[in-house]
Amino acid sequence: MRAQALDAFQVIADPSRRQMMVMLSKDSMTINSLAQNFDMSRPAVSKHIKIMYNAGFISITDIGRERYCTLKEDGFNELQGFINYFDKFWERKLKKLETILNNKAKLK
Amino acid sequence: MTKTIKHTFYFNQAPQEVWDYLTKPELMEQWMMPSDFKPIVGHHFRFTNPNNTFVVCEVLEVKPFTNLAYVWKNDWTKTKTPYTSKVSWTLTPVDTGTELVLVHSGFELLRDLVSHSGGWAFLSTKLRDLLNGPKK
Numbered sequence: 593m594r595a596q597a598l599d600a601f602q603v604i605a606d607p608s609r610r611q612m613m614v615m616l617s618k619d620s621m622t623i624n625s626l627a628q629n630f631d632m633s634r635p636a637v638s639k640h641i642k643i644m645y646n647a648g649f650i651s652i653t654d655i656g657r658e659r660y661c662t663l664k665e666d667g668f669n670e671l672q673g674f675i676n677y678f679d680k681f682w683e684r685k686l687k688k689l690e691t692i693l694n695n696k697a698k699l700k
Numbered sequence: 701m702t703k704t705i706k707h708t709f710y711f712n713q714a715p716q717e718v719w720d721y722l723t724k725p726e727l728m729e730q731w732m733m734p735s736d737f738k739p740i741v742g743h744h745f746r747f748t749n750p751n752n753t754f755v756v757c758e759v760l761e762v763k764p765f766t767n768l769a770y771v772w773k774n775d776w777t778k779t780k781t782p783y784t785s786k787v788s789w790t791l792t793p794v795d796t797g798t799e800l801v802l803v804h805s806g807f808e809l810l811r812d813l814v815s816h817s818g819g820w821a822f823l824s825t826k827l828r829d830l831l832n833g834p835k836k
Contacts, residue, residue, distance in 0.1 A: 604808075674783055674785075674807055675703070675705060675807055678785075678804050679705045679804075682705060682707050682802055682804060685731055685732055686707055686709050686731075686800075686802065688730075688731040689709070689711075689721060689731040690709060690711070692721075692730055692731055693711050693713055693717075693718070693721070694712075696713075697712050697713065
């Protein structure tokens with residue numbers, strides 16, 4: 593089944609995919625054992641897995657006849673840009689507060 | 701990946717005085733941004749960025765001179781990349797001054813939720829756990 597390429601935001605927007613990622617955050621799982629936890633057809637589960645795979649949220653390894661899914665960090669990296677931005681933002685702001693309070697102390 | 705921002709600063713002023721700079725809009729504006737903040741849990745307020753966009757907030761916690769937390773998100777009606785997060789401040793008296801700890805955490809990007817209203821309660825706590833690291 594073809595899975596369209598979705599970006600990180602669209603990937604995490606779906607509750608089933610979020611739940612799959614939560615399960616995978618504990619341990620790697622085979623597609624079959626993941627599928628057992630969801631009330632949907634096997635092709636539907638495969639489609640979600642492909643979407644997560646395409647967006648870099650999971651990797652898939654074939655071991656014997658089973659396909660194992662493992663959570664991967666790449667998909668979450670889009671968040672990193674925001675986090676880096678705010679890290680600098682707060683550092684700048686807090687230094688400004690420091691200057692204000694230091695000057696205030698000197699005036700006393 | 702880093703999921704949480706943390707900064708610790710020390711000031712010579714007592715927590716009461718530092719608290720004012722976190723909770724009085726006329727003082728907050730001097731180092732942050734203009735806002736209509738009120739130290740009341742549940743109060744919705746906005747910071748105005750220099751480019752006239754807003755940071756949309758809701759007060760989550762107010763413990764005078766000790767603890768302050770609010771939701772920090774961008775204006776979901778005006779952006780293609782909505783995010784939500786939490787800003788919390790902790791003040792601890794040290795010697796004659798104050799240790800101020802800022803934690804900015806719980807980042808989530810929610811492009812598909814723009815059409816939903818009242819998004820904060822809607823968020824999956826499971827995803828929040830996931831982004832904040834697995835529970836052990």
